[in-house]
Amino acid sequence: MRAIVVRNFGATPELADMPLPEPGPGRVRVQIEAAGVNPFDQRMAEGYLEGIMPHDFPMILGVDGAGVIAAAGPGVHRFAVGERVVGKFLYPPAGHGSFAEFSIAPEDGALVPIPQGVSTVAAAALPTAGTTAQDLVDAAAIKPGQTVLIVGATGGVGSFLVQLANIAGAQVLATARAAAADQVTRLGAAETIDYTAGSVTDQVRALRPDGIDALFDLVSPPEKLAELTDLVRSGGAVYSIIGAADETALRERGITGGNLVSSSGASELARLLARVANGDVVVPIEGTIPLEQAPTAIGAGGARGKTVLTL
CATH class of the missing domain: 3.40.50.720 (NAD(P)-binding Rossmann-like Domain)
Known part of the structure; x- marks a missing residue:
């Protein structure tokens, strides 16, 4: 699968071919359709979490992602294959993020269904x-x-x-x-x-x-x-x-x-999604770009709203 990775801390993000991840017990594989870009992505690539969380290299970047459940591991009960979901794809070991065609997430992590009426692109811009x-x-x-x-x-x-x-x-x-x-x-x-x-x-x-x-x-x-x-x-x-x-x-x-360091999980994300679905909060998208252009967006400043990668 295609993914945006760094091969060591401080390296330039690049497009690479990575193995398709397999969901273990209590985890789901999400086919990523959109991924939100955040300043944190650059900080993570530079080693912000070094010593705080173990990492796997090549490290797939990206925290925010939205798509559909493609497969479920043993013991998964909250989600069904084909369901639209959005969440944060950051858990130990770091390096299995959302800037990829597929990513794994714990079903009890910061992952929630996308309400009807909320687009996948809008959902991907929300989590962080x-x-x-x-x-x-x-x-x-x-x-x-x-x-x-x-x-x-x-x-x-x-x-x-x-x-x-x-x-x-x-x-x-x-x-x-x-x-x-x-x-x-x-x-x-x-x-x-x-x-x-x-x-x-x-x-x-x-x-x-x-x-x-x-x-x-x-x-x-x-x-x-x-x-x-x-x-x-x-x-x-x-x-x-x-x-x-x-x-x-x-x-x-x-x-x-x-x-303040945000520690919001699934319940807080679901509350925010409900506000978007009800029309109380709009999601300001500055632009969407394809996955392969992610290296130009990571660390870029001056955005008016959110940049979202599309896959």
């Missing part, structure tokens, strides 16, 4: 970015009328986070280039901050001189995040998804939150 956004909103316990700032609002996580924060009743301030202002407004932002037009901190302070209730920063390094944190009122919340938050400094200021 969508559930991370959902985890952020849940962690912050947003209340109606609160003001939140989302830095990095046009990327995968940001596109979902704008919508989910708006659904929770927040007044959403979102950073985006001027050309993307309409996009984030349609997703639910009350105000757009053009980060190319000057200091984000100064622009937000001019709009909300009394401060904001929560800051979700998806992109800033520690020193920039510390500056933006000055906008948050005591008792508010600050979250980073790239490990940039100084949690001790936050506590000293009476601010909750910190560095």
Whole structure:
């Protein structure tokens, strides 16, 4: 089967021919039809999980995938052959991901049926970015009328986070280039901050001189995040998804939150899929590309929404 692999940490991703995987007890083989691309794919290729999880090489990349159950191993009861499913294809040993024509997943892992009315491409874009956004909103316990700032609002996580924060009743301030202002407004932002037009901190302070209730920063390094944190009122919340938050400094200021690592599984993914199926959340797809072009997409920045590989 065709797959996108790296042969060692730090190697350039490449298209390769790999053996067809066989599902063991409690596992299913999924024929992948679409796979979502995430920044984490590049980090994994560079060795982010080295020492944390065992790896098999050549390492097939990709966490998010959607398709149909092609075969079931002994003891599988939750899924039937031919059923459409979506999930996260990351479990030990790492290296058997979704950037392949077929992948194996535990039936009790982060794998769920795709509801009627949700396309396979849309489903494939959801698992990592969508559930991370959902985890952020849940962690912050947003209340109606609160003001939140989302830095990095046009990327995968940001596109979902704008919508989910708006659904929770927040007044959403979102950073985006001027050309993307309409996009984030349609997703639910009350105000757009053009980060190319000057200091984000100064622009937000001019709009909300009394401060904001929560800051979700998806992109800033520690020193920039510390500056933006000055906008948050005591008792508010600050979250980073790239490990940039100084949690001790936050506590000293009476601010909750910190560095969030999403751990959502099947139930959270199913909840998000239901929102998509009901029309409450849209899945912003920037583009689809064939599997063989994956090396050009892995690690690429500046996306407005999600990039999805099609097989």
